[in-house]
Amino acid sequence: MNRRLLLALAALALLVLTSGCLGFGTGDVSKERVNAEPPDGGYTWDANTTVRIEIQANTQYTAVYELNQTEIELYRRDGLGGRNPLSVEAVQYRYPNGTQLDGSEIRERGGEIRQTRDVTIIALPSDAPENGGGKLAFTGSGSAKRFSLPTYVDGSYEILLPPDRSIDVPIIGQARPPGYDYSRVNGQILLRWSEMSADTVSVQFYLERDLYIFGGVFVLFGLIGLGGLLYYRRQIEELKDQREEMGLDVDTDDEFDEGPPPGMR
Template sequence: MNRRLLLAGVALAVLAVTAGCLGIGTGDVPAERIDAAPQSDYAWDSNVTTHITIQKNADFRAVYEMNRSEIELFRRDGFGGRNPLSVEAVRYRYPNGTVINGTEIRERGGEVSQTRSVTTVRLPNDAPANGGGQLAFTSSGSPKRFSLPTYVEGSYEVVLPENRHVEFPVFGSVNPPADEQTTTDDGRVRLHWTEVTTDTVAVQYYLQRDLYIFAGILSVLAVVGIGGLLYYRRQIESLKEKRQELGLDVEEDDDVGGGPPPGMK
């Protein structure tokens, strides 16, 4: 009986979490997260609507030119739903260049909160009425792959980590195809789109050593395959020789001597 009650309690807890009844992960994003310092300076002066810098640990720093006073940040889950984008080191830069952190955004009437489907950032009350300024934050990504909805329309730029590439098919891809690809002075690939019209920008990239590892694996597989084929062929020949020694493979021509079949004489 106790076991049934325990199972029922667990099932009820699962239902409560999936239904959002417990409110886990919702509400204001903690101050220690939104006020944290970014790993490097944000690219405020990139001259594009959206600028993404991907770090070696797959986290990325994003800077958006705001054309409205509120933005919803999320990822698509592949089933038609949305999950909130986890953000930290949130900063807002006024058109005059003044930068404030997440707590200051709230203190000035703004918002940085999260629901079960989106993370909402509302600009301070003293921000320009039509949005204006720039919003920056840091978030996490997947190793060797960046994919994010295009929250703001306009020009787009993605800077890959050092020594990452996208040219080799299968290992690298850019969707939609970039209008321009350049390399920075420190060896980072920069992808630029003059105008993004798709719902998502996705970039798959690789290290040069990945190609060497792949080539090495193919070489090993080729050697193993050829060796296995030669071994199999040798085994067949050895078996054939043994059968011949035992007289099992001796075939007689039915027409030898031109005589009638056995028993017909």
């Protein structure tokens, strides 16, 4: 009986640990992370859109949000319909007058940067405008050839792809939702939505040099297929010649054709 009780308690403890009920991974985001330097040394604060996202070549991305609220919840959706906290670093806030704060300074002025089991919460400094107007920026990580993030705020969006990336070829390149403007800025593709109409924005892109690799692979498989077809036809021709030499493939002359049986003419 005692053994069964111990096993039950162990199973319960394992369930609690795996479900996150003890709060592991929650609390304030570390000072080292919130004060880290953003990629390329800074954020694009002067964009003419509500949200500006720049995808880096090293799978990181930077995001700048113009807020009309004093708090934002950041998360990613999992495959079961739940939410997981978004991992952020290099958090900065810029007042409408241009004054800029790093993560520690945000906290010193009454703000928060903390993580729960479901979301990452960033609360602006207590002296931030209540009706918004300031901008919040952070850095996150994604995958090498795909970016996807919920649309936390309404408004206009723009996403800048890394150099030498493209979405021009369907299937291996696409952006959602549709209805975006496509342009190139200094050789990089810029996608712009004048008004975001979806809960999630995503871009699947590829290295432009990958097209040569894909093209080479298709040509190679085509040559292999053509070679196989020619070999197959050659084998058939050789087999036909052998049958003719053995007298197994002799046509019947018309003079031996007596026509259909009587009564069928």
